[in-house]
Structures are given as structure tokens and as C-alpha cells.
Amino acid sequence: MNIDWASVGSVFGVSLLVTVGLVGLFALGTVGLAKQGSAVLTSAAYACFALCAAAVAYGIYLIVG
Template structure:
């Protein structure tokens, strides 16, 4: 049995970087939603509500990017 160590190392590196990036994106989404909820009405009154909308949009964008990456991974496995 012959193992191509270079290919194995590159697969390991790409999967490690992708995993860290997806976990980071998901974490940013959760933090964005948590800060929006923690601000409450007082936070929205002080900022005019624009910051809460921006946080929500950013959080949903992070979640959409995570879903797109997972869908692309499933596509690569199936195809």
C-alpha cells in the first residue's frame, strides 16, 4: 500500500482551514444576534435602531455563507 503523503497533507490543511473559517463565521452570526438582543430597547433608542438592523443583517449574512459552504460541500460529495 502506497500513501501519497503530500495529498493527505493538503486535504488535511484545506479541511482544517475551512472548518476554522466556518466555525468563525457561525460564531460571528451568533454574536451579532446576541448583541442585538442584549441591546434591548435602550440600545436601539440610543443608536436610532440602525445598529440593530446592521447587526441582524450581518448575522444573517454569516449564517447564509455557512449554509452556502455546507451546500457546496454536499454538492462536491454527491457530484
């Protein structure tokens, strides 16, 4: 059995970056909704949630398709 460690490391790195990015985006959305200041913050928070939902939907599409 021959394991391509470079590919394993590449997959790990991309997975780590995408996970940290999605968690950060969701956190920004949560903070934007928590601060009831302006309509701009609220719309930015909803945009963050929409991007998170799009990323999850794309991941499901990749797994299923």
C-alpha cells in the same frame, strides 16, 4: 501500497482551515444576533448564516455530484 503523504497533508490542511473558517463565521453570526443593537448587526449575522449554509450546500453538492 504507496501513500502520497504530501496529498494527505494538503487535504488535512485545507479541511482544517475550512472547518475553522466555518465555525468562526457561525460564531460571528451568533454574536451578531445576541447583540440586539442595530439592523446592521442583524443583517450581518444573517449574512454569516447564509454563507455557512452556502458552504454546507456546496459540500453536499461535491459529495453527491
